[in-house]
Amino acid sequence: MTLAPEIAQQLADQKAAGLPQVWEAPVSVIRELTQGRVAFAGQPEPIHSVVNRFIPGPTADLPIRVYRPNNDQNAPAMVYFHGGGWVLNFLDIYDAALHRLANQSGSVIISVNYQKAPEHPFPTPFDDCYATLRWVKSHAAEIGIDPNRIGVGGDSAGGNLAAAVAVKARDEKIELSYQLLVYPCIDRDFTTKSYLEYATEYGLTTRAMEWFWDQYLQGDQHNEN
Secondary structure, three states: OOOOHHHHHHHHHHHHHOOOOHHHOOHHHHHHHHHHHHHHHOOOOOOOEEEEEEEEOOOOEEEEEEEEOOOOOOEEEEEEEOOOOOOOOOHHHHHHHHHHHHHHHOOEEEEEOOOOOOOOOOOHHHHHHHHHHHHHHHOHHHHOEEEEEEEEEEEOHHHHHHHHHHHHHHHOOOOOOOEEEEOOOOOOOOOOHHHHHOOOOOOOOHHHHHHHHHHHHOOOOOOOO
């Protein structure tokens, strides 16, 4: 597969760094190593306002960050769930991307730092994300958004969470405007072409994805019959 030069260089730099794979070190160490991703993400562009607060979740208070691109108090909104294999990452890593997404979309972005596996396996991360959507819907006037123009979005594991939240919202008759799913991992099938042909040498490996799913589901009890 042909890669853009900057991506090829990034992969070479990662390999040269010799950092442990996710399954090779304690989760606490792997999480500490992600701190550098904040600087790698770049400097956030100016935005109207960013507000940090906590909201009540099913089992813990949840940190959220609200990115507002303008002073429109009836703005569209997106509830965003970040990636990281349900195990890694935190709000600061996504700051630059969500500043830009808010500015370019004209939407208020609400990002939540849901609880992570393996300490908090399925369904806790999903429950946190769904509770965040419900809270945003019920506090739309307080946030300054249009309750009828709310979507969900996420990348990777966050895309999985966004898709799952959308399905439950549909089942519970909660209206959403859209889903924004960025390379979502919505299937646990490791026999697909990409898992087989690009299993190594392209950053995220097949073995790492197997490890992430194992941390999240912790057994086969959640598999479909």
